Amino acid sequence: MTDLAFSCVDVRPEPYGAGPTLLFRLRIEAAAGERIHAVALRCQMRIEPVQRRYAPAEVEMLGDLFGEPDRWSTTLKPLQFAHASLTVPGFTGSTEIDLPVTCTYDMEVASAKYFRALADGEVPLLLLFSGTVFSGERGFTAEPIAWHKETGFRMPVKVWQHMIEQYFPGSGWLRIRDDCLDSLRRYRSERALPSWELVFEELLRTAREPMPAAAEPGPRGRQS
Template sequence: MTKLGFACTGVRSDPYAAGPTLVFRLRITGPADTRVHALALQCQLRIEPARRPYGEAEGERLGDLFGERERWGSTLNPIQFATVPLLVPGFTGETEADLVVPCSYDLEVACARYFRALEGGEMPLLLLFSGTAFAGPGGFQVTPVPWDQEARVRMPVRVWREAVDQHFPGCGWLRLPEDLMDELLAHRSRRALPSWEATVRDLLATAAVREGVR
């Protein structure tokens, strides 16, 4: 089996991607005397929420994911972030490669809600690697890359916000079922509201008035 090692040396946002995208810089090491012709990797990224502290406001926003803070000893479980493929060209000894990871901004997805809840600091991530290594000094040996190959990285929250703000500056979006969208469209038309923002604000204002009456 070809001995490989993985490390993440940094992460940045991609300003030219079609959607919010993070780029993880990987350093991959192999035997100094063996040519690795190619690596076909499957890379799984997980959030490790127990590996950082949380302020009071962050804790309140994370309640729907982890429950009350008193329960966090048993509820701060890893969250799946993404699984992406990566094809690494041939190298001997050591190489570097970019792992490109699209980010969801759908707040129905747990990782997006987690990221949005954080005010600053770093996000603790675990990168797990598996796949196939094609290597050999003169021939062609095919060996698996086991799942115990991993790397940890603490990604600054600002990097994720940069990736999102490049495409959704100062705003977000919600996914709603079609029947509810039809009702919202009908409400907007009846009230001659100029935008979806005005529609939601009108509904919130109506709800506030009703609560005040009660």
């Protein structure tokens, strides 16, 4: 059976993609310098959040994903990041190739929430490989990639931040229900607010204002 070894050696944003895309640089090695005609490669990527430490500000931002910090020993589970596929051209011995991974900035998606919450450091990733390898010195054989093939990679948080800034400079995206959006539009129209930022800022400011103290009842008059 053809034995392939996989590793990830780098990652960078795709500068000219139609949407946010990361390019993971994969190194593929064939045992004993075997000749490979092609590889139909699939890759599943998972975030392994338990493999890093978190600053207090990051802990606060991750509450909606993992709950209170005292529960993290049981709630810090892997998060699905992406699925990607690629056809690897023929090579002998080893090769390197870029794996494009389309990313989302939808804050309803767990991976995007996680990335957004991190200020610095690295994102621990696990890449799991599957697919078909086509090989043979004098013939042509097709074999599945062994199910246990995987590799870890620690992606710098800055790479994600630079990619998002490249596609959505100084902004983010929220997805809400139609009825909630209609209510926000009425609120904005009634107050003639020129931007959505001012709508949210006013709502936040109102929410932070202290509630007025309830008036205490005065003394009851005597009845004659």
